[in-house]
Amino acid sequence: MSIHxxxxxxxxxxxxxxxxxxxxxxxxxxxxxxxxxxxxxxxYLIALEGVTVCGYGGIxxxxxxxxxxxxxxxxxxxxxxxxxxxxxxxVEAARDGGASHLTLEVRESNEAALELYRKFxxxxxxxxxxxxTTEDAVVMWAVDIDSVDYQRTLTSIRKEAS
Numbered sequence: 001m002s003i004h005x006x007x008x009x010x011x012x013x014x015x016x017x018x019x020x021x022x023x024x025x026x027x028x029x030x031x032x033x034x035x036x037x038x039x040x041x042x043x044y045l046i047a048l049e050g051v052t053v054c055g056y057g058g059i060x061x062x063x064x065x066x067x068x069x070x071x072x073x074x075x076x077x078x079x080x081x082x083x084x085x086x087x088x089x090x091v092e093a094a095r096d097g098g099a100s101h102l103t104l105e106v107r108e109s110n111e112a113a114l115e116l117y118r119k120f121x122x123x124x125x126x127x128x129x130x131x132x133t134t135e136d137a138v139v140m141w142a143v144d145i146d147s148v149d150y151q152r153t154l155t156s157i158r159k160e161a162s
Contacts (some may be wrong), residue, residue, distance in 0.1 A: 003082060005089045008037055008044035008056055015053035016046070016092070023072040026133060036069070043093040047082050050105075057103075059094050066094035071113075083116050084114035084161040088154055090144055091120065091141040100146045105137035114138070121153055 009015065013033055020027045036058065037044045047055035057071035068090065073082045094102050105128055106113045108156035131137035146151055 002049065003054070003085050004048045005045050005085060006048065008046045008058070009122050010034060010037065010055075012053055014118055015148065016056050017076045018052070019056065019072050028070070033038070036129050043071070043090070043097065045086060045089050046058055047077075047086050055082045055086050057083075057090050059097075061094065061097040061099060063097065064100040066097065066099035066102045068102060078112075081161040083159055084119070087116065087120055088158055089162065091142075091154060097147050100144060102142045102145050104130055104140050106140065107140050108136050117142075118158065121150065 013030055015161075016033060017027075017030055033044075038040050039060045042058055043061070044051050044058035045056065053074070054077035055071070055073040058069040060067040060069050067110050071083060071086055071090070073086075090100065102122070104117065104124075106117065106121065108127070121142040123142075125141045126139040126140050128137040128139055142150075
């Protein structure tokens with residue numbers, strides 16, 4: 001499968017909303033995405049197979065820290081490396097934006113996401129009680145994403161995802 005990653009723009013929102021609604025119990029609204037993608041501290045990307053949007057993700061830059069805001073893959077494209085490809089480019093966007101560390105929250109029951117994040121060097125750092133309406137979130141951090149060692153991790157994941 002040939003995947004191309006590029007910045008998300010307003011013309012992609014219909015496809016993004018389909019994936020969002022198929023992926024999350026509490027999906028964001030189209031208006032939330034429209035507000036997010038124009039902010040200077042945000043980087044949103046989409047994954048394309050041909051002309052089909054098959055995934056998206058976004059980060060928020062905050063000095064030396066970046067926050068993975070969202071990532072989702074269309075149901076028919078899951079477990080094919082799309083999330084890894086998006087994560088590689090999101091980590092690189094964070095690094096390019098001056099971040100040394102990356103954080104996120106994830107549903108404690110989302111084993112697939114937890115596995116993906118561990119692959120990218122994220123480690124649990126705490127729990128946010130009732131972060132989601134129905135459950136707690138695990139707070140995870142990947143530190144020193146600007147290091148040579150972390151670059152080796154990315155290179156290894158990139159080879160695996162190709």
